[in-house]
Amino acid sequence: MASQIVVMGVSGSGKSTVGAALAQRLRVPFEDADDLHPAANIAKMSAGHPLDDDDRHPWLEKVGQWLADHPDGGVMSCSALKRKYRDQLRRHCPDLEVLHLSGTPEVIAARQASRPGHFMPASLLASQFATLEPLDADEHGVVIDVDQSIDTIVEEYLSKIGRENR
Numbered sequence: 001m002a003s004q005i006v007v008m009g010v011s012g013s014g015k016s017t018v019g020a021a022l023a024q025r026l027r028v029p030f031e032d033a034d035d036l037h038p039a040a041n042i043a044k045m046s047a048g049h050p051l052d053d054d055d056r057h058p059w060l061e062k063v064g065q066w067l068a069d070h071p072d073g074g075v076m077s078c079s080a081l082k083r084k085y086r087d088q089l090r091r092h093c094p095d096l097e098v099l100h101l102s103g104t105p106e107v108i109a110a111r112q113a114s115r116p117g118h119f120m121p122a123s124l125l126a127s128q129f130a131t132l133e134p135l136d137a138d139e140h141g142v143v144i145d146v147d148q149s150i151d152t153i154v155e156e157y158l159s160k161i162g163r164e165n166r
Contacts, residue, residue, distance in 0.1 A: 006080055033059070033076055064091065099157050
């Protein structure tokens with residue numbers, strides 16, 4: 001049975017790369033939530049200003065709608081840093097699964113440095129870590145360390161949720 005999965009984490013944690021690999025492995029569609037941001041959000045982040053909840057709400061509605069539009073399974077990369085953001089997505093998909101890509105600020109900063117030109121400047125990394133609320137025990141999800149290969153992360157996720165034979 002396919003699921004709607006959000007690959008979450010701070011900017012630079014590998015959400016898009018892992019999400020695309022996971023979707024390919026599960027043979028379901030993939031979408032990057034960054035591509036759903038309105039121009040005003042991208043401009044704000046590009047200028048070095050973090051988004052606030054008012055900026056994120058309509059964007060998260062688009063993300064949640066995409067997930068709901070894929071009842072046969074889909075993978076979305078989305079920061080989803082706060083519990084309330086994940087709850088907003090769950091209003092669209094109550095059985096949402098979450099893969100939290102976790103890493104130290106040092107590992108994430110090194111990853112960010114290797115992707116020049118991304119609209120999220122490295123200067124916002126501290127605000128991302130300050131905003132991050134780890135998964136609560138009642139959230140259907142898995143936390144995996146990003147400091148390993150993409151294939152290893154995907155395999156570990158599938159193993160932890162009982163889908164290693166896919």
